[in-house]
Amino acid sequence: MRAFVVAAYLFLYAPIALVVLFSFNAGRNASEFTGFSVEWYGKAFSNTFLVQALQNSLIIAFVSAVLAAIFGTMAAIAIERMSERARLVFDGLFAAAIVVPGVVIGIATLVALVTMLGLINPLIAGVWPGENPPRIGLGYFSVIAAHGLFTMAVVTMIVRARIAGLGRDMVEASGDLYATPFGTFRQIVLPQILPSIVAGFLLAFTFSFDDFIVAFFVSGSKTTLPMYVFASIRRGVTPEINAVATTVLVASLFLILGAHFLMRPRSNKPVEG
């Protein structure tokens, strides 16, 4: 049993460890380690295509995570005030958004967007006064929309857990002490759910940054970092790709650790005695 566990973990993590190791390989060959070097990091980050893809990914991840954090929090607050039955329905829908495979989200979003744009673009052309009406196409906005939608579900789930832990008592106590509903939100609710919002933001950022499938469907002509990696792998695994993968891995780990730290339960129980 123990050997099986060891084997399972090796199978999972050994390839990742190898990627990290070979990103520091001085040689070009991916099968033998010829010495320590960081030259591939330098090479990777002076590759303009790669840097452009990285920049696209960062912009998309940041904007979609900000949107997800804002709307996800609003949804969490709204769901908390719903009736029991409506809450069950929406909780189910949000959970579904997380478990639906990326392929399905990708293709569904693509079909929806193309259909919508097919309706909207002629409309814009119809009311546009001058020549050359603008056409909305796939790109930043479509990836941000698709990512924002499913990462919003993540934020909502995390923030919901925190709000449920707050209890109605505290909100009522604030109202009892003359705070308006908005005052209560600003002074009592927001400060206490802020860590979970930030945690949700970090996870949303990570999910968006790491996503390949959804972006592959809806990004149009834009290339995100995972798409660039996928495309360049067809030309063989270079140490440059290892360097990029390691960077993404470390950044993701830090973001997730940060989210985990912010989500840790905190006790407000009185001390005994």
Place this chain on the structure above:
Amino acid sequence: MKPAKEQGTSRAKGPAIDPSNDIEFRAVSKRYGDVTAVAGVDLAVPKGAFVALLGPSGCGKTTCLRMIGGFEQPTEGTVLIENRPMNGVPPYQRPVNMVFQHYALFPHLDVMANVSYGLRQMRPPLARTEVQRRSEEALELVRLGGYARRRIHELSGGQQQRVALARAIVNRPAVLLLDEPLAALDRKLRTAMQFELQTLQRELGITFLLVTHDQEEALSMSDFVCVMNAGRVAQTGTPREVYDTPNSLFVADFVGKTNHLSGTLEPGGVLRLANGVGLAVGGNGTGRVAVVLRPEAIRLHPEAAGRGFAGTVTHRIFLGSTVEYAVAADGLGDFLVTADRGKSDGTAEPGARVRLAFDPTALHLYPS
């Protein structure tokens, strides 16, 4: 003896407008779907009084308190605070403050920020020095002078309770609402807080409205007790009235310990007990009645005394200053008897033959 039914209600207040009432309920009902939590309650809380709403869980007492606080709206009727109807007025515009059962302190704020919270919400804003001074005063009042900068989770349960109290009284509300404020404290702390709440109420002159299921708490602290049952007011009166002359079997049972007997009222005011003995109780009703007798109204005598009902002591419970006996009276069933430890009747042993004696006027009769 008069039927108790007419007595206790002498203190009950009708819905007439009384300018000195801080809180008034006029035919207030609250329904949740098919469930009626409060059914047509009329209630008046005089200015400056300490009033307890007493009842078993689910009797509607907390719902009444929440309707005063503004967290629930009555389905029917009107709640008035300082003679102003409160229909549709949100909690933050009501001149009352509540001490929540689980305190509901704000864990991300320190003690000072918790206590000053209400003052900081006031519009137009109070001067910072004024907020500071009044908050410090309130903390001194609950004997937490040196705790201003502590975090809430660093405090004990008793200290958190005091912070909750200070946070409410600092605003000098017309009425302070207390929702089972002592339920989470251990016995010793609870007794100490009972005294403190009473002192605080006298010093501040604020009307206190306490909700509790603990009859001892209600009787010991309040000027008036309102006993509730199944959404209705069962009896209102001073603690003494409610205890000595309960107007119903429910109130008698709920407020204090009771012995139950059953008997038949015969013409001429004679109560015929199950063992065939007739007691002259006066009155002129007839038929089967439920009889209630307080344990401390019974005296124990040695069997040789020859008067009263014979019985055997089955248990003795030592309670410190008093002793409780369970006595199996011949032909009448089990009795609970409270005796002073120092008196001669505080020394009977289990198994001893004794006689139970009581004044027939101490019996409360209710139609059964």
